[in-house]
Amino acid sequence: MDQAIAARGLLKRYKGVIALDGVDLTVPSGTVLGLLGPNGAGKTTIVRVLSTLLRPDGGSAEVMGVDVLSRPAEVRRRIGLSGQYAAVDEYLTGYENLDMIGRLYHLGARRSRARARELLASFRLEDAADRPTRTYSGGMRRRLDLAGALVADPPVIFLDEPTTGLDPRGRTDMWEVIQTLVAGGTTVLLTTQYLEEADVLADEIVVIDHGRIIAQGTADQLKRQVGGERLELTVADAALLPRVTEALTPLGVAAPTVDEGRRAFLIPVSGGPDVLSEALRRLDDAGVALEDVGLRRPTLDDVFLALTGRAAEPGDEDAPDEQGGA
Amino acid sequence: MAVPHVIADAAVVAKRNIIKIKRVPDLLVFTTLSPIMFVLLFSYVFGGAIDQQGGGAAYREFLIAGIFAQTVIFGATVTGAALAEDLKKGILDRFRSLPMAPSAVLTGRTFSDVVNNVIVLVVMGLTGLVVGWRIRSSWLDALAGVGLLLVFAYAISWIMAWIGMLVPSPEVVNNASFVVIFPLTFVANTFVPLETLPAPLQTFAEWNPVSSVTQAARELFGNIPPGTPEPTAWPLQHPEVYTLLWSALFLLVFVPLANAQYRVSTSR
Numbered sequence: 001m002d003q004a005i006a007a008r009g010l011l012k013r014y015k016g017v018i019a020l021d022g023v024d025l026t027v028p029s030g031t032v033l034g035l036l037g038p039n040g041a042g043k044t045t046i047v048r049v050l051s052t053l054l055r056p057d058g059g060s061a062e063v064m065g066v067d068v069l070s071r072p073a074e075v076r077r078r079i080g081l082s083g084q085y086a087a088v089d090e091y092l093t094g095y096e097n098l099d100m101i102g103r104l105y106h107l108g109a110r111r112s113r114a115r116a117r118e119l120l121a122s123f124r125l126e127d128a129a130d131r132p133t134r135t136y137s138g139g140m141r142r143r144l145d146l147a148g149a150l151v152a153d154p155p156v157i158f159l160d161e162p163t164t165g166l167d168p169r170g171r172t173d174m175w176e177v178i179q180t181l182v183a184g185g186t187t188v189l190l191t192t193q194y195l196e197e198a199d200v201l202a203d204e205i206v207v208i209d210h211g212r213i214i215a216q217g218t219a220d221q222l223k224r225q226v227g228g229e230r231l232e233l234t235v236a237d238a239a240l241l242p243r244v245t246e247a248l249t250p251l252g253v254a255a256p257t258v259d260e261g262r263r264a265f266l267i268p269v270s271g272g273p274d275v276l277s278e279a280l281r282r283l284d285d286a287g288v289a290l291e292d293v294g295l296r297r298p299t300l301d302d303v304f305l306a307l308t309g310r311a312a313e314p315g316d317e318d319a320p321d322e323q324g325g326a
Numbered sequence: 327m328a329v330p331h332v333i334a335d336a337a338v339v340a341k342r343n344i345i346k347i348k349r350v351p352d353l354l355v356f357t358t359l360s361p362i363m364f365v366l367l368f369s370y371v372f373g374g375a376i377d378q379q380g381g382g383a384a385y386r387e388f389l390i391a392g393i394f395a396q397t398v399i400f401g402a403t404v405t406g407a408a409l410a411e412d413l414k415k416g417i418l419d420r421f422r423s424l425p426m427a428p429s430a431v432l433t434g435r436t437f438s439d440v441v442n443n444v445i446v447l448v449v450m451g452l453t454g455l456v457v458g459w460r461i462r463s464s465w466l467d468a469l470a471g472v473g474l475l476l477v478f479a480y481a482i483s484w485i486m487a488w489i490g491m492l493v494p495s496p497e498v499v500n501n502a503s504f505v506v507i508f509p510l511t512f513v514a515n516t517f518v519p520l521e522t523l524p525a526p527l528q529t530f531a532e533w534n535p536v537s538s539v540t541q542a543a544r545e546l547f548g549n550i551p552p553g554t555p556e557p558t559a560w561p562l563q564h565p566e567v568y569t570l571l572w573s574a575l576f577l578l579v580f581v582p583l584a585n586a587q588y589r590v591s592t593s594r
Contacts, residue, residue, distance in 0.1 A: 051423050054593055073425055081423040087416030091349040092342060103338045104426040106331065132349060148420065 004029040004064055004156050004187035005050060011058035012045055012211070019045045020056065021211040027189055027204075029155075032182055034202025035191040036300070042211040043191035044084065047160045050189065051081045063156055077105075080149030084161045088144050090134035094125050097133060097144060098151055105152040112151075119147040123177065139170030146177060157181065159190045163197060175200055195300030205300075207307060214307050223298045225306075228253070231269045231279055233293040238263045240288050247282040251275055269295070332427040339421075339434025343408065344441055353404070357442055361397050361450040368393055368517065369457045376518070383458055384551070390459040391471070391543035392516030394450060395536055398443045398479035399511055405439045405483040406490030406499040414495065418592050432584055436483045443479050447472055462548030471546030478539045478569055481576035488584035491591045516540050520557075532559035535572040541565040 005027040012020040020042050027033040035043045048054035050061055052072035061068040064078045088097045095116050102112025120129045123143045133141060142162060149157055162178065163171040178201055182188055192198050198205050199219045207215040207222070215222060231251075235244060238260045248267055249256055256267035269275045276295045283290065347353050368389050373382025409432070412418050421431050461468045490499050513527055514536040520528055531537050541557070542565035544550050561568040 053419060053422050076423060076425040079423065081420070083416050083419055087420035089342060089346075089417055090415075091346045096342075096345060100338055100342055101420070101424065104335060104421070104424045104430075106334075106425065 007061035009059035034198035037208040080154040082149040335430035336433035340437040343438035396511040402483035406486030407496040409490035471543040481573035484580040491587040538565040538568040
C-alpha cells in the first residue's frame with residue numbers, strides 16, 4: 001500500500017457556506033501530512049470526512065485502500081481519531097476510558113485491559129490511571145485522548161489540532177509522543193494552526209484556506225516559494241536608518257523594508273553568511289551602532305502571509321466557525 | 327453487524343453510564359435521595375389530609391404504586407439529558423469513529439437507565455416498607471408489577487432519547503420534559519382516586535397510560551382493598567394489556583425516530 005490516504009475532489013457545503021471546495025489529498029504510508037490553515041479553513045471538515053464522521057456532498061476518499069463512503073465500518077477498524085476537544089469521558093478514569101475504547105474496537109476483555117495499562121504507562125499517565133479524568137490537566141487529557149486513538153494500533157491516525165490550548169511544555173511533550181508514533185511507521189494526518197508545529201512534525205504540508213488547497217510541499221519548498229533569506233537588523237536610533245538604507249540597498253536582491261517605529265530594517269538577500277559579514281563591514285564603515293542583526297530564512301508565517309495576504313493567527317475571526325456547523 | 331456485537335457494544339456503553347451514577351453527585355441524589363423524599367413527603371403531608379380516619383395508612387398503601395410510576399417515568403428524562411450532554415461534548419465523535427455498532431450508543435443509554443430505575447425502585451420499595459406499605463399478593467405478582475413499570479419506563483426513555491438528540495442542551499431536555507411529564511403523571515390515578523377529578527380530566531386520566539401502569543402495579547402488589555368498586559373505563563379494566571400496548575407503540579415509533587435523529591445530529 002503506497003497511499004495510506006487518498007481523497008479526490010471533496011466538496012462540502014453548510015447552509016450555503018462552502019466548507020470544502022474540491023480538495024485532493026494523498027498521504028503516502030508511513031508519512032505525516034500537516035494540514036495547515038486558520039480557523040474555519042476546512043481542516044476539521046476534511047478530518048471528519050476522512051474519519052467517516054461526515055459525508056461529503058461530492059468527491060471520494062480511501063483510507064488504506066478502503067472506500068470511506070461505501071465501507072465506513074471497515075475504515076473505522078483501520079483508523080484512530082484524536083479530536084480538537086479531548087473526547088474522553090470526564091467521569092471515567094483514564095484506565096476505564098481506554099478499556100472501554102478497546103472493547104468497542106472488539107479487542108476482547110483481556111486485550112483491552114492489557115492495552116489500557118500499556119498505553120497509560122507509555123503516555124506517563126500511570127499515576128493518574130485510576131483517577132477520573134476531570135481531575136487531569138489539559139495536557140494529560142490530550143495525551144489520554146491520543147492514547148485512545150492508538151488502542152487498536154491502527155495504521156492511520158487523524159490528529160485534529162492536537163496541541164491547541166496546551167502550554168509550551170504540554171506542546172513539546174505532545175510533539176515527542178507524535179514523533180515516537182511516526183517512528184513506528186504510523187501514517188498521520190495532522191491539522192494545526194501552528195506553523196511551527198507543521199514544520200517540526202510534517203513531512204509534507206498542505207496549506208488550506210476557504211476550503212481550497214492554496215499551496216503544498218515540504219516546509220523547505222514552501223519557504224523557497226516565498227523567497228530566500230532576509231537580513232534583518234535593529235538600530236539603536238531611528239535617525240540612523242537612512243544611512244543603513246544607503247549602505248545596504250546595493251546588497252539586496254529586492255527593495256528593503258524600513259520600519260521606523262521598531263527601528264528595524266529588512267532586506268531580501270542571497271549569498272548566505274558572506275552577505276552578512278559584508279553588511280557588517282559596510283555598517284561599521286558608516287558608523288552605525290546596531291542593537292540586533294541576523295540572517296533568517298522565511299518562516300511558515302511568512303509563507304502564509306505571502307499566500308493569503310493575512311497572518312495565520314490562531315482565532316482568525318473573519319472565517320466561519322468550523323465547529324458551530326458552519 | 328452481527329447481533330452479538332450490537333448487544334456487547336451496548337453493554338459497554340451502559341457500563342460507562344452506570345459508572346457515572348456513582349461519580350456524578352447530581353445523578354446519585356436523583357437516584358437515591360429524591361425517591362426517599364417523595365415517599366416520605368407524600369405519605370405524611372398528603373396522607374393525613376386525604377385519609378383522616380386511617381391516619382394515612384390506607385393512603386400510603388394507595389400511594390406507593392403511583393409514586394413508583396411517577397418516579398420511573400421521571401427517571402427516563404435522564405436518558406434525554408445525558409444524551410444531550412454527550413452530544414455537546416466530544417465523546418460521541420469518539421464513539422462514531424470506532425468500529426462499534428452505531429445503535430449501541432442509544433441502546434446502551436436506555437439499558438443503563440433501566441439499571442438506574444431498578445436502583446430507584448429498590449430504594450423506594452424499602453422506604454415504602456418502612457412507612458407501612460406491604461405487598462399483599464405473591465412475590466411473583468409483585469415482580470410482574472415491577473417488570474411492567476420498567477417496561478413502560480423503558481419505552482418512555484426512547485421518547486426522551488429522541489428529544490435528547492433533537493434539542494440543543496441538557497437543560498432544555500429537563501425543562502421540556504418537565505412541562506409534559508408533570509401534568510401527565512398528575513392527571514392520573516397516581517396520587518388521588520379518579521372519582522375526585524372533574525369530568526373532563528377524569529376521562530383523560532382514565533385513558534392516560536400512566537393511570538393504567540399505576541393501576542396494574544397496584545393490582546399486582548395487592549394494594550387495592552377489597553370492596554373497591556371496579557373501574558368503568560376499559561384501559562383500567564385491562565391495565566396490563568393497555569400498558570403494554572402503549573409501550574409497544576412508543577418503542578415502534580421512537581426507536582427508529584431516535585436512531586434517525588442520532589444520525590442527523592451527529593453527522594454535522
